[in-house]
Amino acid sequence: MAKEITNRSENYSQWYNDIVRKAQLAEHSAVRGCMVIKPTGFAIWEKMQSQLDKMFKETGHINAYFPLFIPKSFLSKEAEHVEGFAKECAVVTHHRLMNNPDGPGVVVDPSAKLEEELIVRPTSETIIWNTYKDWIKSYRDLPILINQWANVVRWEMRTRPFLRTAEFLWQEGHTAHSTKAEAIEEAQKMHEVYARFAEDYMAMPVIKGAKSANERFAGALETYTIEALMQDGKALQAGTSHFLGQNFAKAFDVKYLDNNNKEQFVWATSWGVSTRLIGALVMTHSDDEGLVLPPKLAPLQVVIVPIPKPNGEIMEHAERIAAQLKEKGISVKIDTDKKNRPGFKFAEYEMKGVPVRLGIGKRDIENNQIEVARRDTKTKENVSMDGIAEHVANLLDDMQRGLFEKALAHRNEHITPVDNYDQFKEVLENKGGFISAHWDGTTETELKIKDDTKATLRCIPDDEEGEGTCIVTGKPSKQRVIFAKAY
RNA sequence: AGGGGUGUAGCGCAGUCCGGUUAGCGCACUUGGUUUGGGACCAAGGGGUCGUAGGUUCGAAUCCUAUCACCCCUACCA
Incomplete structure (x- = not known):
């Protein structure tokens, strides 16, 4: 059988592309630089989202939503900000199409030119601070701790699935504070949240630190970053948190009255992580057999494969075990497909990165056991059916820890x-x-x-x-x- | 954005140089049968505006022009 995934040692980029495609995380779309995130890839993002969202809520943040379009004039209000993003903006210039007078199809109606062009947001600081201006009058209105889950567009020349696409999904937190110290504390707090998420959920060790002036976010006074190391020895910026000082408050004239009835400019932060984290996840753990996922972010944690094929007796056991696993909050699927043979399924689930595979056949039932295969080490063992749920729950914990330790060892060696x-x-x-x-x-x-x-x-x-x-x-x-x- | 390469069935490719029956092959898919504890086998089928748009020609996957997309190497970026 032909090997479906290029070896890392042969061509690392090709390996990455193969994993994304074969594990059905995403595929290229008809639109330049934009990918379709497929159900499996999106399920990983949903797992990330729900955990991050929980952590944001725990630190006092709430969600809101701001417009996709930003008036061109807004972007230029903060000098460094516009300089950072101007080169990669998609611009909306018209609002109507018309039938092509010279042939088939439609053309842009020249009479429908916008008075002021709109930018598709590359990030939302400007539209948000223009809004905050109206929301903030008094020190009593502060702090504002808002996050939004959104898509943004940065018109990149070279794109790669998840790592760099013209459109991507992310969250962006935008907070407003009455003091400098409080804003710095906020930026550092979210930096810490990102590091914790990367290590505890993605099992991806990160170095926490500050960016140099040169690498800072456009318009920030300080950028905090978490940096991860991929298997090929290249670094990946996995999340950033910015202390914006009063730059945006001054650009958008956002002032509040303090308790001495004196006008003050507001202090700001912003922070974000994107679907790029999915690329990071792939490149941190996966191997030449396919995707490897930490159990906490795997859309499906356990698959049960009846051997050789589902039948009444096997299904009875499979369903009982599945129910026990669900009881413990473990996601599980029984493969009821009758077309493919077990060997094919094994390879398939390994490629897709399902952490644990349970095999049940006649032999197992006779011995009251079950074959447990773990994706990360590719080892198999026979385990008694009694207490199997407990065993799998512990195994998933072990794997989560093991993946982190392995990645940490690799990182530290490098x-x-x-x-x-x-x-x-x-x-x-x-x-x-x-x-x-x-x-x-x-x-x-x-x-x-x-x-x-x-x-x-x-x-x-x-x-x-x-x-x-x-x-x-x-x-x-x-x-x-x-x-x-x-x- | 600069240099190089590739677009032919869902995927991987041959055919293009040198234009000429009905455009092929492997995998995948459908049906039937035999199989089944690590990627099964046999047989019969279905699926193509040859990336797109023009042009040359009696005739274009093949030649010409334009255009789009993707890949690799540089430059920029979450």
């Missing part, structure tokens, strides 16, 4: 401290991964490294101490920072 520029280049070239090095703190040095090596400054880690000297200039450095080639 954080390499270096003390001079030659060593930096050598490690980047031959080993890849995160490189921990001293840096003098200037954009100039950062850009030189990028020009020389293509590595970017991923983050200035929170938990790094110890002074040193910059590997490029020899100037003093407050702490080591993380460089890597990135997605």
Whole structure:
């Protein structure tokens, strides 16, 4: 039987594309740069959404929805913001079509030109702060802690499923505060929420830190990031949280009266994660056999395969076990298909990343046992049918932990401290991964490294101490920072 | 955005250079049968505006022009 998925060692990009397609997460659409997220891929997103949404609610946030379209003039109100996004905006210029006077089909009606063009949101700061202006009058109106689940459009030249698409789904939190300290605390709190989600639910270890001035969000004073390492040694920015200072408040004139009856500008944050996390999930855990998912985010956690095929007796046992699993909150499906043979199904479910597969046949029933196969290690064991639900529940926990530990080990093996520029280049070239090095703190040095090596400054880690000297200039450095080639 | 490549059935491809019966092959799909504890086998079927739009020609998957999409390598980005 032909191998359906390219090996990682052969062609990592192709491997990624194969997984996305074969595990039916997404496919290319008729629209340039836009993908169709298929039911399996969307189910993963729904799992992520429901958990994140819960965490946002627990930290006091509520959901709302703002328009898809943004008046062009709004975008230009914050100078750095417009500079960051102007190059990748979709623009709506007309509001009507007409029959083509010169032939078949329809054309844009030239008489229907918009007075002011509309931008399809690349992010919503401007429309939101234009709205907050009306909502905020007094310190009593603050804080505003709002999140929205939405789609955004960034007109990218090169796209890849989930990692970079012209349209993507995300959440964006936008908060307004009366003090600087409170806004910084908010940005850091959400940074922490993202890190916890990545590690506890995606089983994906991340480095928490701040972005350099050069890598900051357009319009932010500080950007906090979680950076993950993919299996090919490249870094992926998995979530960012921004302290926006008073930039947007000033651009949109959002002021409040404090308790001394004095006008003050409002302090802002924004934070977001996107469907890119699905790409991160794929590239963190999957193998040459297909998708591997952490149980907490797997749309289907357990599949029961009757062997060789469903019949009355086998189904009786299968349904009983399925009921026991559901009792414990485990999602389970019995494969009642009679067309394919067990071997085919095994390969199929491995490709799709179902964490646990249970095989039940005549032999098992005679021995009061069940065959339990785990996707992550590809090992099988026979387990007594009594207490099987308990066993599977523990197994899922083990797998969740095991996937994190494995990813963590890989990540830790690929954080390499270096003390001079030659060593930096050598490690980047031959080993890849995160490189921990001293840096003098200037954009100039950062850009030189990028020009020389293509590595970017991923983050200035929170938990790094110890002074040193910059590997490029020899100037003093407050702490080591993380460089890597990135997605 | 620059360079290179590819578009032929759901998927993977041959055919294109050198135009000429009814456009092929493998997998997948349908039906019947035999199988069934790690990707089964036999037989008979169904499925194509050859990416799209023009053009050249008696005749175009094949030649010409335009256009769109995707892939790889660079540049930019969640």
